[in-house]
Amino acid sequence: NAGVMQNPRHLVRRRGQEARLRCSPVKGHSHVYWYRQLPEEGLKFMVYLQKENIIDESGMPKERFSAEFPKEGPSILRIQQVVRGDSAAYFCASSQGQGARGYTFGSGTRLTVV
Amino acid sequence: GIQVEQSPPDLILQEGANSTLRCNFSDSVNNLQWFHQNPWGQLINLFYIPSGTKQNGRLSATTVATERYSLLYISSSQTTDSGVYFCAVEGAASNTGKLIFGQGTTLQVKP
Numbered sequence: 420n421a422g423v424m425q426n427p428r429h430l431v432r433r434r435g436q437e438a439r440l441r442c443s444p445v446k447g448h449s450h451v452y453w454y455r456q457l458p459e460e461g462l463k464f465m466v467y468l469q470k471e472n473i474i475d476e477s478g479m480p481k482e483r484f485s486a487e488f489p490k491e492g493p494s495i496l497r498i499q500q501v502v503r504g505d506s507a508a509y510f511c512a513s514s515q516g517q518g519a520r521g522y523t524f525g526s527g528t529r530l531t532v533v
Numbered sequence: 534g535i536q537v538e539q540s541p542p543d544l545i546l547q548e549g550a551n552s553t554l555r556c557n558f559s560d561s562v563n564n565l566q567w568f569h570q571n572p573w574g575q576l577i578n579l580f581y582i583p584s585g586t587k588q589n590g591r592l593s594a595t596t597v598a599t600e601r602y603s604l605l606y607i608s609s610s611q612t613t614d615s616g617v618y619f620c621a622v623e624g625a626a627s628n629t630g631k632l633i634f635g636q637g638t639t640l641q642v643k644p
Contacts, residue, residue, distance in 0.1 A: 452630065461619055461634035462576075475629045508574060514630060522566070522632070524576040 423513050423525035424493075431531045438498040438505070440528045444513030448523070451494045453486060456508040456527075468494060501532045535560045535624040539635035546610050546642050554605040554638045556620030564623035565596050566632070567605050571616045579605070579618075610642045 424443040432438050444451050449470050454462040455478075467475040468488035479486065483501075488494040498505055509528045514521040536559040546552055558565070567579040580587050580594040582603065587594055591610075596603040607614055617639050621632040 450630065452632075454632075454634075461636045462621075462632075464631045464633070467629050467631060475631060478631075510576065522578065522630075524568075524578070526575050529574070 423511055423523050425511050425525035425528050427528060429529050431533060432501045433533055434502060435500050438501050438530055440496040440509050441493045442511030442525060443493040445523050448513035448515050450514045451488050452512045453496050454510045462510060503532050506530055506532045535622060535633050537620060537622055537633050537635035539620055539638050541638060543639045548610060548612060548642055548644050550610050551608045554618050556603040556635055558601050558622050561625035562622040563625050565603055566621050567594055568619040569616055612642045612644055615640055615642050
């Protein structure tokens with residue numbers, strides 16, 4: 420049983436470029452959560468998605484950030500026109516149903532903006 | 534929103550020592566979990582413990598929901614226990630599974 424797969428593990432982008440982070444949930448899981456961990460801080464919730472629907476995006480910055488979880492394929496977190504402050508670890512978690520009890524976290528994508 | 538505070542922020546132990554990490558939360562919760570983030574950044578789910586006591590090997594956890602705190606006990610610590618320990622809660626008013634994380638306790642176990 421594969422866990423949550425995130426890729427790439429490390430991503431370097433220059434200021435102004437776009438970053439696309441991918442998350443493949445555990446097989447059979449239809450709920451995906453994205454969290455961001457800034458250096459020396461805890462994880463902060465960004466967005467909760469089900470297949471083809473954004474359920475809660477209360478933690479997403481208002482500009483430049485978007486997320487999707489299409490019917491087929493991985494969930495994508497997209498950051499346009501990256502800035503140095505976007506440098507962080509981005510974690511994805513999936514669960515079978517609503518509620519965090521069955522959470523499985525991926526290994527994260529470490530984004531560095533230079 | 535719900536606040537989660539962990540203490541101590543940093544802890545240095547000699548191998549073999551025991552420790553207690555604390556998590557206080559400001560409101561009723563549906564869910565409380567403890568995670569270990571190892572030095573490579575991976576997040577490992579240690580316990581799902583909205584109330585009561587659980588044990589897994591050298592680790593155990595207790596949550597007293599009515600008093601809004603949880604404790605993680607590490608006995609006979611080993612160098613592989615080093616890393617950051619996070620407490621995370623889902624507020625009782627939430628129905629989405631969104632977790633609120635504390636700032637973590639950074640543990641260093643010296644040989």
